[in-house]
Amino acid sequence: MEAADGHGAVLRALRSELGAIVRTDAEALDGARVDKSGRRAPGRPLAVVEATTVEQVQATMRIATEHRIPVVPRGAGTGLAGAAIGGEGEIVLSTRRMDRILEISVDDEIAVVEPGVLNGELDAVLAERGLWWPPDPASKAISTIGGNIATNAGGLLCAKYGVTREAVLGLTVVLADGRLLRLGRRTIKGVTGYDLTALLIGSEGTLGVIVEATLRLRPLPSGTVATISASFASVELAARAAAAIVSSGVRPAVMELLDAHALEAIGEHLGLDLGGRGAQLLVQTDGAAAESEADAAVSVIAELGGDSELSNDPDEGERLFAIRRAFHPAMEARGTVLIEDVAVPRSALAAMFDAIARIESKYGISIPTVAHAGDGNLHPNFIIGPPTAGPRALADEPVVVPDHIWAAADELFVECLRLGGTLTGEHGVGVLKKRWLRAELGDDSYALQRQLKSVFDPLGLLNPGKVF
Amino acid sequence: MEAADGHGAVLRALRSELGAIVRTDAEALDGARVDKSGRRAPGRPLAVVEATTVEQVQATMRIATEHRIPVVPRGAGTGLAGAAIGGEGEIVLSTRRMDRILEISVDDEIAVVEPGVLNGELDAVLAERGLWWPPDPASKAISTIGGNIATNAGGLLCAKYGVTREAVLGLTVVLADGRLLRLGRRTIKGVTGYDLTALLIGSEGTLGVIVEATLRLRPLPSGTVATISASFASVELAARAAAAIVSSGVRPAVMELLDAHALEAIGEHLGLDLGGRGAQLLVQTDGAAAESEADAAVSVIAELGGDSELSNDPDEGERLFAIRRAFHPAMEARGTVLIEDVAVPRSALAAMFDAIARIESKYGISIPTVAHAGDGNLHPNFIIGPPTAGPRALADEPVVVPDHIWAAADELFVECLRLGGTLTGEHGVGVLKKRWLRAELGDDSYALQRQLKSVFDPLGLLNPGKVF
Numbered sequence: 001m002e003a004a005d006g007h008g009a010v011l012r013a014l015r016s017e018l019g020a021i022v023r024t025d026a027e028a029l030d031g032a033r034v035d036k037s038g039r040r041a042p043g044r045p046l047a048v049v050e051a052t053t054v055e056q057v058q059a060t061m062r063i064a065t066e067h068r069i070p071v072v073p074r075g076a077g078t079g080l081a082g083a084a085i086g087g088e089g090e091i092v093l094s095t096r097r098m099d100r101i102l103e104i105s106v107d108d109e110i111a112v113v114e115p116g117v118l119n120g121e122l123d124a125v126l127a128e129r130g131l132w133w134p135p136d137p138a139s140k141a142i143s144t145i146g147g148n149i150a151t152n153a154g155g156l157l158c159a160k161y162g163v164t165r166e167a168v169l170g171l172t173v174v175l176a177d178g179r180l181l182r183l184g185r186r187t188i189k190g191v192t193g194y195d196l197t198a199l200l201i202g203s204e205g206t207l208g209v210i211v212e213a214t215l216r217l218r219p220l221p222s223g224t225v226a227t228i229s230a231s232f233a234s235v236e237l238a239a240r241a242a243a244a245i246v247s248s249g250v251r252p253a254v255m256e257l258l259d260a261h262a263l264e265a266i267g268e269h270l271g272l273d274l275g276g277r278g279a280q281l282l283v284q285t286d287g288a289a290a291e292s293e294a295d296a297a298v299s300v301i302a303e304l305g306g307d308s309e310l311s312n313d314p315d316e317g318e319r320l321f322a323i324r325r326a327f328h329p330a331m332e333a334r335g336t337v338l339i340e341d342v343a344v345p346r347s348a349l350a351a352m353f354d355a356i357a358r359i360e361s362k363y364g365i366s367i368p369t370v371a372h373a374g375d376g377n378l379h380p381n382f383i384i385g386p387p388t389a390g391p392r393a394l395a396d397e398p399v400v401v402p403d404h405i406w407a408a409a410d411e412l413f414v415e416c417l418r419l420g421g422t423l424t425g426e427h428g429v430g431v432l433k434k435r436w437l438r439a440e441l442g443d444d445s446y447a448l449q450r451q452l453k454s455v456f457d458p459l460g461l462l463n464p465g466k467v468f
Numbered sequence: 469m470e471a472a473d474g475h476g477a478v479l480r481a482l483r484s485e486l487g488a489i490v491r492t493d494a495e496a497l498d499g500a501r502v503d504k505s506g507r508r509a510p511g512r513p514l515a516v517v518e519a520t521t522v523e524q525v526q527a528t529m530r531i532a533t534e535h536r537i538p539v540v541p542r543g544a545g546t547g548l549a550g551a552a553i554g555g556e557g558e559i560v561l562s563t564r565r566m567d568r569i570l571e572i573s574v575d576d577e578i579a580v581v582e583p584g585v586l587n588g589e590l591d592a593v594l595a596e597r598g599l600w601w602p603p604d605p606a607s608k609a610i611s612t613i614g615g616n617i618a619t620n621a622g623g624l625l626c627a628k629y630g631v632t633r634e635a636v637l638g639l640t641v642v643l644a645d646g647r648l649l650r651l652g653r654r655t656i657k658g659v660t661g662y663d664l665t666a667l668l669i670g671s672e673g674t675l676g677v678i679v680e681a682t683l684r685l686r687p688l689p690s691g692t693v694a695t696i697s698a699s700f701a702s703v704e705l706a707a708r709a710a711a712a713i714v715s716s717g718v719r720p721a722v723m724e725l726l727d728a729h730a731l732e733a734i735g736e737h738l739g740l741d742l743g744g745r746g747a748q749l750l751v752q753t754d755g756a757a758a759e760s761e762a763d764a765a766v767s768v769i770a771e772l773g774g775d776s777e778l779s780n781d782p783d784e785g786e787r788l789f790a791i792r793r794a795f796h797p798a799m800e801a802r803g804t805v806l807i808e809d810v811a812v813p814r815s816a817l818a819a820m821f822d823a824i825a826r827i828e829s830k831y832g833i834s835i836p837t838v839a840h841a842g843d844g845n846l847h848p849n850f851i852i853g854p855p856t857a858g859p860r861a862l863a864d865e866p867v868v869v870p871d872h873i874w875a876a877a878d879e880l881f882v883e884c885l886r887l888g889g890t891l892t893g894e895h896g897v898g899v900l901k902k903r904w905l906r907a908e909l910g911d912d913s914y915a916l917q918r919q920l921k922s923v924f925d926p927l928g929l930l931n932p933g934k935v936f
Contacts, residue, residue: 187844187888343655346604445651449664
């Protein structure tokens with residue numbers, strides 16, 4: 001592909017200032033067109049800049065602004081909403097190689113990191129010091145802290161330990177014009193002006209490029225971790241049990257719910273017979289009250305007809321959790337997947353599962369669903385195409401979501417809103433969910449949000465076409 | 469005072485649309501000129517609108533916009549930074565009488581409230597249901613939820629239980645032009661667009677008028693509360709002990725530190741002999757690990773030479789805490805007080821106390837200080853004038869802070885920044901701290917914040933002269 005004249009000039013400027021970190025080889029360009037959502041950007045980006053320093057990020061943004069070229073900030077490309085995919089006429093600015101841990105303060109329970117540090121890498125380093133950064137998206141082994149922050153990543157532990165927003169004290173960001181902005185602080189409390197740190201968290205690369213983060217750490221939970229695996233005759237009973245466990249005062253560290261279709265797919269994948277179960281609820285409690293909380297949860301489960309296995313042994317707990325960990329691999333084996341990410345108030349979990357069942361019959365499809373039940377966050381999975389062997393093996397045409405799947409996903413979203421829920425609990429809007437954004441926000445809020453973006457990015461160069 | 473012609477027109481419009489809730493009597497007008505900071509607005513406001521409905525708030529803002537009249541949103545007037553005081557040419561819009569609790573969901577651990585509900589009132593209602601809204605500013609008996617949100621109020625329990633931002637899921641706000649905007653959600657997780665709820669929290673009435681809030685509740689902590697009162701030979705040792713308790717992994721629910729000047733004033737006020745002590749550290753632990761955590765804290769205290777009293781009895785715990793509760797009354801008895809609100813990383817607590825001591829000698833003043841030691845938030849108190857009998861008794865002239873006090877406060881702030889700290893942990897900027905705001909934020913961030921305000925309030929009518 002030959003760049004247009006203006007594109008030639010921007011490439012020359014990037015190469016002259018940044019040298020070899022400006023990649024235009026096919027592997028780099030095609031790799032940056034996709035993420036883990038299965039979405040692929042139309043056309044190839046102009047270049048992928050693999051920044052290793054803040055100054056390189058600033059230079060990239062200055063050049064992009066001068067030439068009016070859109071920029072897509074990107075981490076490890078593990079997003080599930082297409083927020084970090086770059087296409088024709090765009091520069092992809094990767095911070096994946098800015099991967100230094102700059103500081104760990106045991107006394108202040110703070111870490112200062114570059115955005116490309118993998119969540120799992122940080123975890124390992126912190127564990128040696130008895131510390132922990134709670135955000136734990138299922139992708140933590142392969143996703144970056146910068147990406148976690150850009151999407152306000154959640155995960156399995158949020159109901160007890162919070163989402164990313166609660167675990168970030170400050171950010172350094174590069175604005176669209178290349179200026180460097182320091183936001184937030186190193187202290188736990190602070191109300192000096194507006195909370196721009198919170199505004200940037202979850203902004204999906206549309207307001208600035210995150211180049212440094214000050215993270216709030218916790219001590220590693222000590223003592224027993226108790227694990228419960230409980231099967232139920234129906235997903236409704238399991239959902240009611242999940243809500244009842246929380247309203248009984250128990251704070252599970254993890255509470256995952258798998259419905260019958262999810263269990264069926266996992267059983268097939270692992271060669272186990274899980275087909276007869278209506279639903280499985282997996283609960284972990286930790287900390288000083290782990291055992292008494294687990295006992296209380298088992299009682300609630302029994303009252304709702306669930307059949308529990310309880311273990312305080314880590315290996316046995318891991319075995320009980322194996323079926324949950326097999327869910328995404330089982331889905332990938334079945335085909336290309338559209339992963340929904342709705343969240344409803346806990347009391348509406350059972351009703352949401354009921355709505356999913358109705359949508360399944362109406363459209364004659366199966367929607368295997370896993371839920372982070374403690375915070376009402378459901379991931380209904382729609383199979384939209386044949387299995388792929390990963391991004392590199394994508395056919396020439398991007399995955400086209402069939403119309404009846406969009407219609408079913410649409411109904412699911414409307415049901416979720418009706419139940420007091422939200423479009424996306426933790427994956428973000430990206431390109432995948434922007435068709436529904438205005439319906440949830442309302443026209444005034446939508447317009448206001450776009451105006452706020454203009455304050456940060458008056459030329460509209462940061463990740464255009466994403467979110468809005 | 470006779471209103472100018474334009475002011476006459478706006479008063480007529482307010483009265484004609486809103487009737488008796490538009491107050492222009494001297495008591496209402498003078499009452500709205502002050503808050504608990506001791507600051508008083510120059511001149512009397514045009515009117516105090518005591519709204520009881522969302523529609524009245526909208527009408528007030530529409531009329532204010534039409535007539536280009538500034539509006540100061542106000543709750544119970546318990547602020548400590550002068551953010552809610554209204555003066556000449558301004559309308560004060562009070563939401564204190566919008567005081568209904570609209571919903572409490574035990575299952576979803578959510579409450580929906582109007583802004584004028586007192587924090588302490590909500591607490592009492594929630595406790596009957598085994599629930600709790602964690603934000604607990606020292607003023608909770610008299611401060612409103614709306615005010616707590618407008619200042620991102622903290623309090624004694626933040627290190628373990630978070631600040632207001634962590635406890636608010638959604639807001640309904642009236643914009644400057646009278647439009648109603650719903651922000652946030654009823655679910656624990658959500659990343660649909662920018663986090664405008666977080667942006668409004670702590671915005672001190674400069675972006676919109678909060679008319680409803682969806683609060684995230686917790687179950688009341690159960691079990692023992694252990695209380696430790698420990699005296700130390702010096703504040704430095706006490707501060708080191710506070711930091712060491714946290715880095716040992718203990719999560720105190722409360723950890724308060726009183727320095728020697730604070731103890732002296734409290735002793736004088738209560739008629740106790742506390743004069744010989746260098747500092748007092750008060751620690752409370754709660755939850756399932758309360759007793760083992762208290763034992764661990766006592767060990768850390770002993771290692772640093774502290775002398776502990778420990779009790780698991782609630783009445784005895786209350787007795788040990790009595791000296792902390794007497795701090796503000798003791799200060800008020802001494803004179804009109806300028807309460808600082810700096811926050812530093814925990815490891816810098818001792819250094820911050822050291823800086824305070826140096827400033828005390830340099831200026832020949834005493835700066836009694838209490839700290840929420842778990843989160844590094846210090847309240848140095850400057851005596852700036854004779855005692856008053858409360859706002860109504862203020863003399864005609866507002867309190868004038870003497871130059872050497874400003875100079876001392878200035879140095880204290882510079883030291884705090886040097887130690888990686890922030891200007892205000894929980895009181896907000898208001899009028900009291902705006903002289904320092906730009907120094908902390910930097911020019912770019914300051915300018916950006918003002919632009920964000922313009923998006924919400926293009927005519928600059930919401931609380932002008934506050935924060936910025």
